Amino acid sequence: MKKTFKLSMMAAMTAATLGYGSVASADIMIATAGPMTGQYASFGAQMKAGAEQAVKDINAAGGVLGQKLVLEVGDDACDPKQAVAVANQMVNKGVVFMAGHFCSGSSIPASKVYEEEGIVMISPASTNPKLTEEGGENVFRVCGRDDQQGDVAGKFLKATYGDKQIAFVHDKTAYGKGLADATLATYQAAGGKEAMYEAITAGEKDYTALVSKMKQSNVGVMYLGGYHTEGGLIVRQMREQGMDTVLVSGDALVTNEYWSITGAAGEGTLMTFSPDPRKNPVAAPLVEKFRGMGIEPEGYVLYTYGAIQAWAQAATAAGSTDTAKVIKGLKAGKFETVLGNFGFDAKGDVTAPGYVLYKWTNGNYDYL
């Protein structure tokens, strides 16, 4: 018994030394994590595409501090519990930077793990204000916040659909509820009165009861705090019941999968999202490169790319991948990325412009 114990200890120690040695010798481990599986997997694919390309391009240009970057991809399936497990896995792998996660509900608990372990985190997509408000020094994001997004959406709803009945629906996730509440607060502050406030369960397929309920209340506009799968199904079921209600939602609709669910029913859907980085002249060569590979750099592809660029520039400027130095660099610096030039404020929020409205027409989204 004793002998076995000794042997296994030795084996473990050897493994640990070897593992440490191979990472320290040449490469810097960075990671991205998001819903690589599950119903939001199209966003995970966006992040993975952006991160892989960023690592490839940075390595081709000589890496960071003369070392090559190695990318780890984690799958949290947008599940808070799995996000913490992925975060711990990344810690064990010796990752120094996380370009993730996607869902706010995953990013918030995972950020606590990264904070304890001293890992820099830049989320390309999590918009819930709590992430940076309550997060540690190590937490940044390159996307906007739901209080900004809700502000734009709430004012837009009041100004454009002031005479219509508006229903507010959320999917009970950190992102969905946060966004719907922020939008509702702005809408009410502007003097609006909601016709309905309801919560749905993500992952279900039957929303006919909700649709009939909105029909009964004569709802002309529905604001959804939620993701594209639910939004798509609700729109489909609204059209089947002969309603022409407009769906207005947030940045979780920025995937072509939305259109593949709705088909023509998605025509005229509105959403808020940051200004499209694809239209940024700086990003033009990269966008071409992605399209050449058959990947449309929609949604969060370029955001993930930009997050890694910002970290790489901060690390280069700091001359080290040491967490404290990189954090200082991120807070002090200005970064030239595919998202344009931006910096971070004291909380870790990006200083880039906020939100604009988009409209879905014929399978594509563009500024309203």
Place this chain on the structure above:
Amino acid sequence: MEYFIQQLINGVTLGSIYGLIAIGYTMVYGIIGMINFAHGDIFMIGAFISLITFLVLGIIGITWIPLALLIVLLVSMIIASIYGWTVERLAYRPLRGSFRLAPLISAIGMSIFLQNYVQLLQGARVRPMQPVISGGFTFLEGSAFSITVSYLQIVIVLLTIILMTAFALIISRTSLGRAQRGCEQDRTMSALLGINVDRTISLTFVMGAALAAVAGMLFVLYYGVIDFYIGFLAGVKAFTAAVLGGIGSLPGAMLGGLLIGLIETYWSAYFSIEYKDVAAFAILVLVLIFRPTGLLGKPEIEKV
């Protein structure tokens, strides 16, 4: 009133799909006294096969809808039946006669296996399909609230009633049904009387899987979006329906499915959508307190 009727239509459609899946649970329970936890995943596989068959038919150019539907129905029923038979062969038959919990665990294992198998083969993303049958009837057009019934909703309810009746007749009138009822009462005695028990149980699994495949096809047609995880949610709801109606009873499964569908819909309609599952499960608890065998279940009499 119009609103009430519209929600009734929504609820009956949803309930029919639950009921169709619930029949599979209840039949297997009736024969071998075991919950087939892989049933929800057979339903999911049925849905995927239907989707793939629709796409293939589209490619080879069979677009006449009645013919396409018939082909899809047959293909998905046959392939899902093979899956159902395999599940029984792998997860139940080797464990027959071992202690009671063993096949239950192996069925859960089978369920996890099937989910991951489809996830690996088909990817983890949602698979959408554009409507094949669209349109329907609109009543009271021009009034404050017009009632809509889509053709699909009618198809779903009719098909459910037809299948339900057909399977009830098979069980009460045919020799296979007699064998199934025999196995339900006493497996050893049935074997002594010359009934091939293994074959009867296999056929029961095949019938359950075929029904699940029909439900899968209707699900794809009606909602148009499927993923590898739909079997779990639908399975839980259908299992609840089977228990509510009285597990082991065919009309009970149908009644339970309809009730769960209607409770969910009406609770959403008049109270909060957020708590519709709470309402459905609260009613289940209440029913089980007063009728532990469910609404139409036969009380088990222990002979001493």
